[in-house]
Amino acid sequence: xxxxxxxxxxxxxxxxxxxxxxxxxxxxxxxxxxxxxxxxxxxxxxxxxxxxxxxxxxxxxxxxxxxxxxxxxxxxxxxxxxxxxxxxxxxxxxxxxxxxxxxxxxxxxxxxxxxxxxxxxxxxxxxxxxxxxxxxxxxxxxxxxxxxxxxxxxxxxxxxxxxxxxxxxxxxxxxxxxxxxxxxxxxxxxxxxxxxxxxxxxxxxxxxxxxxxxx
Numbered sequence: 311x312x313x314x315x316x317x318x319x320x321x322x323x324x325x326x327x328x329x330x331x332x333x334x335x336x337x338x339x340x341x342x343x344x345x346x347x348x349x350x351x352x353x354x355x356x357x358x359x360x361x362x363x364x365x366x367x368x369x370x371x372x373x374x375x376x377x378x379x380x381x382x383x384x385x386x387x388x389x390x391x392x393x394x395x396x397x398x399x400x401x402x403x404x405x406x407x408x409x410x411x412x413x414x415x416x417x418x419x420x421x422x423x424x425x426x427x428x429x430x431x432x433x434x435x436x437x438x439x440x441x442x443x444x445x446x447x448x449x450x451x452x453x454x455x456x457x458x459x460x461x462x463x464x465x466x467x468x469x470x471x472x473x474x475x476x477x478x479x480x481x482x483x484x485x486x487x488x489x490x491x492x493x494x495x496x497x498x499x500x501x502x503x504x505x506x507x508x509x510x511x512x513x514x515x516x517x518x519x520x521x522x523x524x525x
Contacts, residue, residue, distance in 0.1 A: 351484035351499060354402040358414070358447065358489050358497040361400075364393035365446065366495055374434045376446070379421050379459035387412055387458055404483055407452040415450045415478075416459045419518050420493070432519040441493035443515040448490045451480040462517070470517045472506050481505060 377386035400412035418424045422433040462470040481502040508516040
């Protein structure tokens with residue numbers, strides 16, 4: 311009896327299998343990439359939550375004052391270190407600038423006498439009208455240096471038009487959104503379109519604790 315032919319793949323069958331694998335890989339890679347981005351965003355959000363707890367502890371020990379900026383007093387970067395387990399919390403894992411010590415900066419309106427408004431002083435937690443609506447800290451855009459606070463524009467003129475805000479805040483770092491730490495200690499990931507609306511809304515406490523002016 312003659313030997314029966316051994317079973318195996320033909321070249322065409324192998325090419326079909328390779329093509330199917332390539333197609334499946336192409337479909338899965340975007341999903342894997344988006345999942346990784348979500349993990350980065352969640353890690354960054356947790357960083358801000360931990361920083362928020364340390365800000366509360368600092369305020370409790372310092373007559374309810376927020377940590378300051380390097381512009382006037384000791385920077386929050388140094389002031390919060392005794393309240394944190396590690397300074398690794400200062401960096402977002404998605405920050406594209408590996409040389410920066412910290413990925414975040416504080417809202418200039420929550421410092422004593424913000425730029426261009428010497429009569430304003432919202433440097434204490436008790437001076438904030440709506441702590442759940444006013445953001446304390448968010449993610450800095452790469453390429454703006456290592457400032458620990460934002461200067462959107464002169465405070466008297468509103469100081470935070472969308473263009474000025476976007477030039478300093480990395481508003482779309484996490485799938486079209488960025489993470490924000492609020493005065494009450496909660497942190498939230500907000501899409502840019504939603505934030506943009508808050509920046510132009512008259513009376514909004516999002517940036518300015520006494521409300522967005524009408525002019």
